Amino acid sequence: MATSSSPLHPYWPRQLKLDNFVPNDRPTWHLLAGLFSTAGVLLVTTWLLSGRAAVVPLGTWRRLSVCWFAVCGFIHMVIEGWFIVYHEDLLGDQAFLSQLWKEYAKGDSRYLLNDNFMICMESITAYLWGPLSLMLVLTILRQKPIRFVLQLVVSVGQIYGDVLYFLTEYRDGFQHGELGHPLYFWFYFVFLNSLWLVVPGILVLDSVKQLTRAQSMLDARPTKAKSKRN
Amino acid sequence: MATSSSPLHPYWPRQLKLDNFVPNDRPTWHLLAGLFSTAGVLLVTTWLLSGRAAVVPLGTWRRLSVCWFAVCGFIHMVIEGWFIVYHEDLLGDQAFLSQLWKEYAKGDSRYLLNDNFMICMESITAYLWGPLSLMLVLTILRQKPIRFVLQLVVSVGQIYGDVLYFLTEYRDGFQHGELGHPLYFWFYFVFLNSLWLVVPGILVLDSVKQLTRAQSMLDARPTKAKSKRN
Numbered sequence: 001m002a003t004s005s006s007p008l009h010p011y012w013p014r015q016l017k018l019d020n021f022v023p024n025d026r027p028t029w030h031l032l033a034g035l036f037s038t039a040g041v042l043l044v045t046t047w048l049l050s051g052r053a054a055v056v057p058l059g060t061w062r063r064l065s066v067c068w069f070a071v072c073g074f075i076h077m078v079i080e081g082w083f084i085v086y087h088e089d090l091l092g093d094q095a096f097l098s099q100l101w102k103e104y105a106k107g108d109s110r111y112l113l114n115d116n117f118m119i120c121m122e123s124i125t126a127y128l129w130g131p132l133s134l135m136l137v138l139t140i141l142r143q144k145p146i147r148f149v150l151q152l153v154v155s156v157g158q159i160y161g162d163v164l165y166f167l168t169e170y171r172d173g174f175q176h177g178e179l180g181h182p183l184y185f186w187f188y189f190v191f192l193n194s195l196w197l198v199v200p201g202i203l204v205l206d207s208v209k210q211l212t213r214a215q216s217m218l219d220a221r222p223t224k225a226k227s228k229r230n
Numbered sequence: 231m232a233t234s235s236s237p238l239h240p241y242w243p244r245q246l247k248l249d250n251f252v253p254n255d256r257p258t259w260h261l262l263a264g265l266f267s268t269a270g271v272l273l274v275t276t277w278l279l280s281g282r283a284a285v286v287p288l289g290t291w292r293r294l295s296v297c298w299f300a301v302c303g304f305i306h307m308v309i310e311g312w313f314i315v316y317h318e319d320l321l322g323d324q325a326f327l328s329q330l331w332k333e334y335a336k337g338d339s340r341y342l343l344n345d346n347f348m349i350c351m352e353s354i355t356a357y358l359w360g361p362l363s364l365m366l367v368l369t370i371l372r373q374k375p376i377r378f379v380l381q382l383v384v385s386v387g388q389i390y391g392d393v394l395y396f397l398t399e400y401r402d403g404f405q406h407g408e409l410g411h412p413l414y415f416w417f418y419f420v421f422l423n424s425l426w427l428v429v430p431g432i433l434v435l436d437s438v439k440q441l442t443r444a445q446s447m448l449d450a451r452p453t454k455a456k457s458k459r460n
Contacts, residue, residue: 117347120397124390145446149438152379153386160354160390167350208379214444215375 011109013175018112020092024099031100035079039071046070046137054141062140065151065206068199069136072158076130083111084126087119107188108169109176117168121161129157148214152207155200162196241339243405248342250322254329261330265309269301276300276367284371292370295381295436298429299366302388306360313341314356317349337418338399339406347398351391359387378444382437385430392426 009021024031050063058066082097083090090098090105091112105111110118132154139147169176169189177185239251254261280293288296312327313320320328320335321342335341340348362384369377399406399419407415 116398116401117394120394120401123397124393143449145442145449146438148445149382149441152382153434156383156386157390160387163354164347164350164394167353168346171346171350204383208376211379211441211445212375214448215378215441217448218444219373219375 010106011112012177013109016109016113018091021112022092022094024102025094026096026099028103031096031103034096035100039074042070042074043067050141055143058140065203066137066140068203069133069140069151069154072154073130073134073137076125076133080122081126081130084119084123087111087114087122104188107177107181107184110169113176117164121164124157125161129154129161148207148210151203152211155203155207158196158200159204162193162200165193240336241342242407243339246339246343248321252322252324254332255324256326256329258333261326261333264326265330269304272300272304273297280371285373288370295433296367296370298433299363299370299381299384302384303360303363303367306355306363310352311356311360314349314353317341317344317352334418337407337411337414340399343406347394351394354387355391359384359391378437378440381433382441385433385437388426388430389434392423392430395423 009016009018009023011018011021046067047063050058050066079097079100083101086093086095086098090101093099101111132150136147136150136154138144139150174185177189179185239246239248239253241248241251276297277293280288280296284293309327309330313331316323316325316328320331323329331341362380366377366380366384368374369380404415407419409415
């Protein structure tokens with residue numbers, strides 16, 4: 001039986017008072033399987049779609065980038081969108097996505113604490129990078145000239161948000177989760193969030209390369225065109 | 231004479247305890263004149279320089295953008311750089327830039343409170359957008375093909391940081407300054423920070439237009455080239 005001084009929740013720092021907390025009634029594997037199988041189905045569907053729906057045949061890496069942005073659209077708009085709408089009620093709610101957030105919060109309790117920065121950053125992610133990720137799926141499939149510009153904007157935005165996410169918690173002394181815990185710290189907090197540094201990092205370099213090459217070509221045109229370009 | 235319940239500082243919320251606070255010994259006009267005349271000299275110098283140092287003649291708007299990035303480099307690296315290095319000591323310090331921050335903080339006391347988000351966001355601004363702004367001055371003058379890509383990245387970064395800056399304070403109920411004060415709220419907090427929404431907003435549109443045009447040209451090339459481009 002818990003004594004009066006031991007907390008009745010799994011979150012850090014351990015002395016947090018979370019009176020409205022209702023423990024999840026779904027097991028962890030259930031929540032993770034639900035999330036990853038949905039993302040997986042979306043990924044495979046987009047992969048197949050990208051082989052047929054593109055106006056010009058796309059290479060493997062380009063098709064994978066379409067899959068990435070489809071998954072980003074889903075995670076930003078559905079998962080993080082849920083957080084934006086229900087962040088005040090997560091602690092006591094038992095909807096699937098609320099339980100998913102209560103599970104994730106074992107690695108970062110700021111998601112249950114109405115942390116001001118977190119809500120602002122997640123709002124921009126859900127309302128801006130989410131829809132723009134879906135727009136990227138279309139613009140890449142349709143080979144629109146804006147595609148690499150959009151890819152650069154979304155990827156820079158994701159990296160900036162993620163750097164702030166890590167940096168604020170680093171400066172807080174990693175107090176919102178059990179430092180070094182294999183699942184909660186290393187997998188939820190470090191690994192999952194690092195994906196949004198690594199993949200957008202690659203896509204930023206890709207955009208820079210593509211757009212710089214395009215600009216080089218434009219700059220190399222004869223003088224008549226040059227007068228319009230600076 | 232102040233009673234024990236009245237604060238001995240000009241910051242909001244009024245009940246803040248700021249025991250180490252030492253009032254500025256320079257008048258406000260002195261601090262503002264110092265800041266704006268330095269920025270003004272830098273602006274005029276860059277304007278003149280951009281008429282001579284560019285490898286191809288630049289139009290008026292392009293020259294103004296060079297001036298903008300020179301001023302951004304100065305503000306991000308010197309003013310905000312000072313904040314990053316000395317934010318823990320500002321309250322009791324009388325160096326010119328510390329007094330400037332104590333003056334500005336009348337519109338937003340978070341700069342004196344070691345606010346975690348503020349320090350993280352300003353670090354990225356000082357260490358990343360600052361040097362990249364200076365690099366932009368050179369890349370525009372030298373007509374480097376990367377210039378609009380860099381302009382897009384820096385401008386998106388500035389806008390994102392600024393939106394978070396306003397959004398966090400909005401969600402905090404504008405409690406860190408006197409709401410509606412003509413100088414502290416409207417000029418320091420609203421006007422000065424709005425500049426970093428409006429100007430980067432225009433420069434994002436400019437980059438999008440330029441880069442999309444360049445990409446259109448590249449996409450319109452014959453098939454041999456097309457196989458390399460997706």
